[in-house]
Amino acid sequence: MEIFKYLEQGDYEQLVFCQDKNSGLKAVIAIHDTTLGPALGGTRMWTYDSEEKAIEDALRLAKGMTYKNAAAGLDLGGGKTVIIGDPKQDKNPEMFRAFGRYIQSLNGRYITAEDVGTTVQDMDLIHMETDFVTGISPESGSSGNPSPTTGYGVYKGMKAAAKEAFGDASLEGRTVAVQGVGNVAYALCEYLHEEGARIIVTDINQEAVKRAVDTFGAEAVEPDEIYSVDCDIYAPCALGATINDKTIPQLKAKVIAGSANNQLKTNAHGDQIHEMGIVYAPDYVINSGGVINVADELNGYNQQRAMKKVETIYDNLIQVFGIARRDGIPTYAAADRLAEERIQSLKQSRSQFLTNGHHILSRR
Numbered sequence: 001m002e003i004f005k006y007l008e009q010g011d012y013e014q015l016v017f018c019q020d021k022n023s024g025l026k027a028v029i030a031i032h033d034t035t036l037g038p039a040l041g042g043t044r045m046w047t048y049d050s051e052e053k054a055i056e057d058a059l060r061l062a063k064g065m066t067y068k069n070a071a072a073g074l075d076l077g078g079g080k081t082v083i084i085g086d087p088k089q090d091k092n093p094e095m096f097r098a099f100g101r102y103i104q105s106l107n108g109r110y111i112t113a114e115d116v117g118t119t120v121q122d123m124d125l126i127h128m129e130t131d132f133v134t135g136i137s138p139e140s141g142s143s144g145n146p147s148p149t150t151g152y153g154v155y156k157g158m159k160a161a162a163k164e165a166f167g168d169a170s171l172e173g174r175t176v177a178v179q180g181v182g183n184v185a186y187a188l189c190e191y192l193h194e195e196g197a198r199i200i201v202t203d204i205n206q207e208a209v210k211r212a213v214d215t216f217g218a219e220a221v222e223p224d225e226i227y228s229v230d231c232d233i234y235a236p237c238a239l240g241a242t243i244n245d246k247t248i249p250q251l252k253a254k255v256i257a258g259s260a261n262n263q264l265k266t267n268a269h270g271d272q273i274h275e276m277g278i279v280y281a282p283d284y285v286i287n288s289g290g291v292i293n294v295a296d297e298l299n300g301y302n303q304q305r306a307m308k309k310v311e312t313i314y315d316n317l318i319q320v321f322g323i324a325r326r327d328g329i330p331t332y333a334a335a336d337r338l339a340e341e342r343i344q345s346l347k348q349s350r351s352q353f354l355t356n357g358h359h360i361l362s363r364r
């Protein structure tokens, strides 16, 4: 991998390698773009087949956060960390404290939070070394686990997609097929159940399925059946790349709206579902509830204010659907346009020359 070539092509700002022999920390912090503000993005802990794969993942995810934060209307840039290791076996408190000191050394250019493989407890350890961390324990006046709020945002976004597809935002009587009923989707199902939607679920974890069946009267199907069930809305809330050559021909849903990151295997699959008339709620717009929630901590966390901001996911999606219609483009491309226009407009205004006066006066 030619790192500088990759950074230049993706217009990245910074890549930081963090190593601590005592704790076994091996982390990569990628900062993509700080035009809108400091880079906020979670820390993922994962076993990677190679160091190159870990670096690529950090870079790809950091760029994703630039777009997610911009489209959510946050004054924040995008960054992400990957820690190389197995979250079930390789964690120790010293590792997260050492990582916290590395974050502190960036002096606020990067702020972290949870992602796959990290928890509120890990964020608390980081917080012992730096204030540039969010999603720490609610006892510290923080917002805690972001997943339930992400679920709330997906619910609001699903209503916007229903409005676009069916002319009515109500989900009462609609059938929603939920793939993966983990932390985010459980919260989503609570809202769906309350509104009177019919819920179909699948998960590879039978306990998660049972909980949804018992609590929400959901109907359960096998994991590979979820694509072809008769439903109005398909909600991918487990894995990425589930919208692909194999699954698209099976889909009966008119709407795709779920929490998973990177749902489209490729952009061509986004074009394909657009041509089929399926309303796709772009993943990073509909799943931005978690980051909106943790971002509120930067102003002193206020849950009411955070939830109000999460509700704007509805408006953000209405705006994306409007751009798609106006420009005759698929919704995934419209979301990119929304994010890029926001970043670009600030880049332009910052390029104007500003003087503090002192410099000029001192030359007299």
Ligand SMILES: NC(=O)c1ccc[n+]([C@@H]2O[C@H](COP(=O)([O-])OP(=O)(O)OC[C@H]3O[C@@H](n4cnc5c(N)ncnc54)[C@H](O)[C@@H]3O)[C@@H](O)[C@H]2O)c1
Pocket (backbone or CB within 6 Å): 116, 146, 147, 148, 150, 179, 180, 181, 182, 183, 184, 185, 202, 203, 204, 205, 208, 223, 237, 238, 239, 240, 259, 260, 261, 287, 288, 290
């Ligand atoms: N947690 C957040 O705040 C947040 C924010 C943005 C995006 N996301 C994304 O949303 C998705 C869900 O996040 P989560 O925090 O609920 O994770 P989670 O691990 O709690 O839930 C995922 C669920 O999917 C199930 N699953 C895995 N493979 C499956 C398969 N092949 N078929 C069916 N089910 C399968 C798992 O058993 C698990 O129950 C992830 O893609 C995540 O990246 C989460």
Ligand SMILES: CC(C)C[C@H](N)C(=O)O
Pocket (backbone or CB within 6 Å): 040, 041, 042, 068, 112, 113, 114, 115, 116, 146, 261, 287, 288, 290, 291, 294
């Ligand atoms: C900052 C975090 C809450 C981000 C979250 N892991 C996401 O992918 O949106």
